[in-house]
Amino acid sequence: MLEALVREDIRVLIVAGDLFDMGSQNYSVFDELCRDKKYAGIDFHVIPGNHDSAIGQKYFTAPNIRIYNEPELISFGDTGPGFFFIPYLAGKSMGEVIAKHKDSLPDRWVLVGHGDYLSGTRDPNNYESGVYMPLGRPDIEYYGPSRVILGHIHKKMETGKVRYPGSPCGMDINETGRRSFIILDTNDLSINERTVNSDYLFFSENLLALPTSNEFENIKNKIAGFVKSWDLSKDEVSKARIRLKVKGYTSDKRMLEAAISKSLEGFKFYNDEGAGLSEVSIFNDLERISIVERVKEKVELLGRNCRYPQEKVDLILEQALGIILKD
Ligand SMILES: [Mn+2]
Known part of the structure; x- marks a missing residue:
């Protein structure tokens, strides 16, 4: 994935949660990777998911890693949309987090979060049962993000404005087929998919x-x-x-x-x-x-x-x- 970013001169990578698993105590592999001078031009924006909700800025030394432990609205350049990052918060819904920040949201904004989209039809998550930090269809209709990009579900899916890029690397036999990541064009908010050159x-x-x-x-x-x-x-x-x-x-x-x-x-x-x-x-x-x-x-x-x-x-x-x- 990083090789593709370098090749296409993409400077921002957003990870929508669960980059690490629960119980990890050493993040030096990722830290070293981000410090590698090949990738020094990439900024890594990492939202904690339910599997790595405890990670924080102090676990990393690379200057290009940013961990979001609180919901935050950020922008990349002057002309693009705002990005509202919502880290996974146990027992909360995305809707209630958005409600708290609704007055600060610009006209064009992209929601990036980690949890379950409740569109009415639900594909079961093979990894965990139960509902994680839900986002409802009424939340999207009411608050009007231009795009919604979510982590948590390992299968790639698109439902209306909501996109799950899916896991970029198959964790086991249940994650079949080519794995991919998405590239969001901040000018027109178009999304392009790229296949990850994975080992299996x-x-x-x-x-x-x-x-x-x-x-x-x-x-x-x-x-x-x-x-x-x-x-x-x-x-x-x-x-x-x-x-x-x-x-x-x-x-x-x-x-x-x-x-x-x-x-x-x-x-x-x-x-x-x-x-x-x-x-x-x-x-x-x-x-x-x-x-x-x-x-x-x-x-x-x-x-x-x-x-x-x-x-x-x-x-x-x-x-x-x-x-x-x-x-
Ligand atoms: Mn998750």
């Missing part, structure tokens, strides 16, 4: 094995579909770490495993865990296999007619299999 790219897929006569061909086709959807360059393939969760039934577990390995040649599994076949059972009853084949065709037709996503088709098939193949 995680992918996690579910696969349903059906004991049909062409089961291995089906598995190969399904995996080829995943690989296509990841759309990776050669360099990215070597960084990819894959998790496959396979459910269902097969006539031959060894052959199933070989089909999966063959389809994922050149890829590595996450934590070397291999193709997860522990939830796959063996099934060899030819008569019932032919029933499975017919049911599969019908369910797939239903899926196409109703435009069901593949996951839903798989779920129906899985439940049908449970009935057909029950001992």
Whole structure:
């Protein structure tokens, strides 16, 4: 990320919370990085999140690091918008913090905070349950920030004026795909996304094995579909770490495993865990296999007619299999 900033002559980096984890006591790696003369031209503006709410200015020696422990309105240059930074404060909502400062906010201002946006539809945060320093849609409508940029949710999302850039580096297998950060143009407030050249790219897929006569061909086709959807360059393939969760039934577990390995040649599994076949059972009853084949065709037709996503088709098939193949 810093290399991209240097390359594009961007002088300000804002971190919207949770740069560090709870319990860290030594911040010298980050401190040293900011002191590196390559990055001396970048100012690091860091808002504490719920994972690092205790950090303070005194933990750092680099002159270009600024920690915001209190809400503060700042500006970068004379013409740009104001930036209202709200650090994470346990038990408070962003709305009540904005209310206190509303008279000092300029016409154009960008809210940067850390917490949950309550738009009505909520994507669950895999990392922590509960609501953290919420911002409601009425707060945005009432106080009228031009843009809202939030940390906390690791998945990148955009809802109206609210943007979660997401974690710029996948923390584990749950944070899949290319990771990115955003560049905000202070002239027109446009946002551009940049991919982070990270060490790993995680992918996690579910696969349903059906004991049909062409089961291995089906598995190969399904995996080829995943690989296509990841759309990776050669360099990215070597960084990819894959998790496959396979459910269902097969006539031959060894052959199933070989089909999966063959389809994922050149890829590595996450934590070397291999193709997860522990939830796959063996099934060899030819008569019932032919029933499975017919049911599969019908369910797939239903899926196409109703435009069901593949996951839903798989779920129906899985439940049908449970009935057909029950001992
Ligand atoms: Mn957080």
